[in-house]
Amino acid sequence: MSKDFSKTYNPQEVEDDIYKKWEESGYFNPDNLDGEPYSIMMPPPNVTGVLHLGHAMENSIMDIMIRYQRMNGKKALLLPGTDHAAVATQAKVEKILIEKGIKNPREELGRKKLLNEIREYAENSKSTIISQIRKMGTSCDWSRLAYTFDETRSQAVNTVFVKMHEDGLIYRGHRVINWSVKGQSTCSDDELEHIERPAKLYTFKYSKDFPITIATTRPETKLGDTAVAVNPDDKRYQEFIGKIYTVDVGAKNPLEIKIITDSEVEKDFGTGALGVTPAHSPIDFAMYEKQKAKNDPIGLIQVIDKDGKMTAEAGVNYQGLSVDKAREKFVNYLKENDLLEKEEEITQNVGTSDRFGDVIESIPMTQWFIDVNKKIPGKNKSLKELMQEAVRTGHNNNPKQKINITPKRFEETYFSWIDNLRDWCISRQIWWGHQIPVWYRENNGEKEIFVGENKPKEKYNKVVLLHAWGSDPTEAFFPWLKKELEDLNLHVEAPKLPNAENPNYAEWLSEFKKLNIDEDTIVIGRSLGATLALATAQEGHKFGKLIAVCTPLENEAIPDFFNDIGEWKFDKIKNNISEIEVLHSTDDPYIPNEMSEKLSEKLNVPLTIVKKANHFTGDKHQEILDSCKLWQQDPDTLDTWFSSGLWTFSTLGWPEKTKDFKDFHPTNFMTMGRDIIFFWMARMILMTTYTLDEIPFKDVYPHGMLTDKEGNKFSKSLGNAMDPIDIVEEYGADALRLSCITGISPGNDLKIYPKKIESSRNFTTKLWNIGRYINSACPDLQNNIPKKYNLTTTDKWILTKLIEITKEATADIEKYDFSQASEKLRNFTRNDFADWYVEVHKIEKNDAILIYVYKQIVKMWHPFIPFVTEKIWQEMFATDKNNLLMVEKWTDNKTLKSELDNPELENNFALIQELIVKIRNIRSTYNVAINENVTITLVNSDENEEIKENKEIIKKLGNISEIKIIEKDEIQKQSASDVVGDLKLYVHLENVIDIKKEKNRIEQDLRKTIGYQKGLEKRLSSEQFVSKAPENVVNQERDNFKKTQEKIIKLEEHLKNLS
């Protein structure tokens, strides 16, 4: 095998090849693995751009788990995917378009074009994300790649929506919702970001003779007040309760203010009375509903509209004003009328939209909601209760279906969130997302509604738009219409008929015949366009429906045209067109009303008069669309978390009954940013327990956020953003991965900075270089430990440690303590194996043990730093080119012990180590150069066998030329001395010994030792300690005392001899 060991490991040169090799092996795909299934669904990154460091951490965590499980013989699946991220992506693309100069993308582009723009952006982003995930070495199964907005996932969304609707859990309701004026959409309670800002609190009366003073920070909303609420126990206001006062504050109508009670009102805050504005405050709206339930209703007046402007209800003085202007004006009104009592500066928390950044307005609207409190049919449990149960006792109280959250404290956070949870508003007015699977149509004045997984079948599926006078229908004829119709997924043709000046019937007819018009077609024609359609029907051309708008049957200006049509035969027309509607616009400047009247009369169909069918205005008029009698899908889209909530099972092909679903659900492990516990984790639990009657995952690990060294979150605006790919390119993916998990503790933030990454990189190089040494020092790398072998002290020591560390690292990974695991492995690899065992190997040359331990180390490191370990494996240990480390067996403690087959491992190496360190210390103190010969004398009174056995090691590592061992202590002149366990050490330093320095050194040691001994003495002389502390502790301390005593004697002796 070729050995490719460069001096430093170059990740840039090997990572891509290694990843390719893994991918081609097929082992990313669990279908090619055996064993028990183990699954993790990757939290799908938003297609709003590129991955950031947080994703790198998430990928590291998941990949450690999946590689570890794969090496443990599991059928391991890490399923990758991306999230269309509804509002986030649309907001992002709109921002880009605005920067490009498109002022109002929604209006200027329309639904279809804007969606195309977003789609294009999303696709780009997706492919970037995928390549980034590859770069990080994540071993996910690309053959199962999913996207929240693809066909399969959309099917799951619709299926769940319909099921919830059937169960009455999804309803359409008119309620106060959170409205972003800037985004022109609702948002859920969780999408609000509360920010603190200074505000003014105004205390005032509605009118001079109104008996109660109230306070508010939003005076302009007071134009919509319908009640004043006081605490039922408040003595001050008893006499007013139930009374209605009519006040005129300048709104359209005088306000009818009813005095009501509500225990939520705090007596001690402000005046203890609260002006109730049901339309513009969720709390006030709740009061409105409570009053309604009590059969003591209060009014609801909407004074702010969707654009953040005052409505007509607010009165002529306010209508059309912005909220801020109206506030100013209203406060002025109060001042002028001497109604304002107080004006105070306070700080206030306002909810802002987390995506659009503007202050959220509370507005009453009809929206779709998920009822979290209603009992699910057949369950006697609400969605809230399902969510609680899964984490508290297990789904259906089954402990095996219990979700464990690491760290545990997040369980409380989760429960308190559920306690405060209100019905979830799921409809959004943005376009990028799953359109709500509800269709409406107008049928004979009746609104029909259809809720289903797929669009109901249309009667007609094609539309042809015809205009007159050679105009381009897409420009002159209702410019919006083509777009609207196409948005309904219809095939639309809009041909321009020739010869504008003098329309020629024969010519038009031949053009008409080229069109693909049949019984599935609706023809919408205005003026001569419609006339032409009638004429062709008369000639025998059959089609589905004609909507004739302002249609002339004769025209003096172009007699030839009508002459060529000939005599109208209305019976024939009616036979060939299955449905006809006649519309006339009141302000069409060209076609007189009578024409349409005549047509409707002749055809015996009603004439519909519409406003503004003027082809020059482009104003929408719903009548034409309604006339098509098409199913129109609810234009709203679903909250993005609706689809994310289905992620653990929609990714497995549900609602199809797939094998994947059977094998891999519930998933074993899930991780996500701590910040989306509510958004996502909670929603997955809700959706999955409801839909599948099982939990989505067994263990969930919400991780903290990555920050820079100062603890700031990474962000573009702060300018501290680090691109994970830049890091991969500079330091390698392994270094990035290792940095992302060293120092994490569950749920806490983690600081990451270049020095840390460098340090991780240095470690991977270290691991590589150990391999490089072994590769050059050991002739046979396939050398296995022989059946019979004699272990030296060092062998025993390193194997004992290996067993210990294997046990601990395994346990740490099992409990998701990745940092602990890697830290232990790092210390073992560097401080024990490299610094000591490898050095000893240079003397003892026990290749088999060296290789064995190294192999285990490389295996254990693989989940953390897969590239360098795989490369080492390929260079050193792979038995053939298909042998990959990624599917080698993770060695657990049990197999390790049986492989070693040596029960008598023990640790006697510590003494040797200490001795060597002391020798080095003395050498260093006296600046003894390496090439200078130094000899030592050891007083080995207790005949420590290890010393004799390991003389060579002491010599080599301590750089000693000779060791003399004596049994009885004799004063060694011209030497430095120390005490190591039972041993006394003399380092002979004939020419360099400095009595003063040596005295200092010993005295310092002595001082420390005596201090320690005194502490021991105190403890041991305390009767309390001796009688109450456990025996083993007391004995240990006694033993320590004895040893310390001996050490002190030796040190004192030496000190005496020095003087």
Next chain:
RNA sequence: GCGCGUGUAGCUCAGUUGGUUAGAGUGCUUGCUCGACACGCAAGAGGUCUCAGGUUCGAAUCCCGACACGCGCACCA
């Protein structure tokens, strides 16, 4: 306001059920090319474990309080 987390070496963090003289990485000092590694090796300095109280024979660890920082939640009109 309520809740949670954190506070240990200059910096970033470990520290198991309380039990010797509190550890690692990094930085710092000193010395080094000894069979791989200067992205390295060796030796060393560096800590009132935020503060105050309590429980205990014994506290970085458990309890109570204070302070600082961070985060989450909240309807103070």
